[in-house]
Amino acid sequence: EVQLVESGGGLVQPGGSLRLSCAASGFTFSSYDMHWVRQAPGKGLEYVSAINTNGGSTYYANSVKGRFTISRDNSKNTLYLQMGSLKPEDMAVYYCARVAGSYGGYDYWGQGTPVTVSS
Amino acid sequence: QSVLTQPPSVSGAPGQRVTISCTGSSSNIGAHYGVHWYQQLPGTAPKLLIYGNSNRPSGVPDRFSGSKSGTSASLAITGLQAEDEAVYYCQSFDSSLSGRVFGGGTKLTVL
Numbered sequence: 001e002v003q004l005v006e007s008g009g010g011l012v013q014p015g016g017s018l019r020l021s022c023a024a025s026g027f028t029f030s031s032y033d034m035h036w037v038r039q040a041p042g043k044g045l046e047y048v049s050a051i052n053t054n055g056g057s058t059y060y061a062n063s064v065k066g067r068f069t070i071s072r073d074n075s076k077n078t079l080y081l082q083m084g085s086l087k088p089e090d091m092a093v094y095y096c097a098r099v100a101g102s103y104g105g106y107d108y109w110g111q112g113t114p115v116t117v118s119s
Numbered sequence: 120q121s122v123l124t125q126p127p128s129v130s131g132a133p134g135q136r137v138t139i140s141c142t143g144s145s146s147n148i149g150a151h152y153g154v155h156w157y158q159q160l161p162g163t164a165p166k167l168l169i170y171g172n173s174n175r176p177s178g179v180p181d182r183f184s185g186s187k188s189g190t191s192a193s194l195a196i197t198g199l200q201a202e203d204e205a206v207y208y209c210q211s212f213d214s215s216l217s218g219r220v221f222g223g224g225t226k227l228t229v230l
Contacts, residue, residue: 035219044121045157045165045208047219061218095164103212105155105170112164 002026002108004096009113016086022079022096030074033099036081038092091117123209123222130228131199139225141192141209149190152212156194159206204229
């Protein structure tokens with residue numbers, strides 16, 4: 001059974017940092033591109049960042065470029081999102097998602113981890 | 120302001136058919152990138168409903184169908200059931216933004 005389990009969310013002050021993790025199981029993690037998607041309270045879904053299978057290519061939404069870093073450790077079947085210079089508008093539930101094929105949809109999602117940015 | 124435009128809400132009675140539109144542009148849906156649809160029940164993670172414009176993952180009832188034409192796509196739900204009450208999102212890739220884009224979401228109310 002495919003499982004994605006996020007962790008690392010919590011309360012952080014504006015300007016602070018946080019690292020999210022997404023532990024994958026039930027599939028060959030190294031064969032799939034992975035993304036982070038977030039959802040602010042009461043709002044819609046927003047693409048955040050993407051990484052290819054070997055970690056050699058990374059992409060970011062303009063809203064987080066230069067502040068967030070996506071990475072992966074295929075030996076640990078884990079995806080990461082290092083978030084820095086956090087702003088109140090970064091407050092959201094962060095989901096990791098598996099990508100099904102090139103430009104494909106997200107066929108599996110984690111349960112999400114909440115990030116609160118507040119002083 | 121979402122790159123893909125969806126109506127904020129739609130409604131229908133049990134057993135009826137509803138459609139949800141998703142309007143994009145020449146840099147996303149019109150550029151022949153696939154459109155995907157997700158269903159998000161309250162308090163849960165989104166679930167893939169339709170991929171590649173019109174394909175259903177295993178386990179998704181055939182009451183759900185997707186189509187695409189030009190710069191727009193649509194999700195149709197027939198035989199509405201109370202359990203279909205959820206928020207539905209469309210998604211594609213945008214070449215100008217070099218990233219995935221979502222619609223703002225449509226809340227379906229089953230009357």
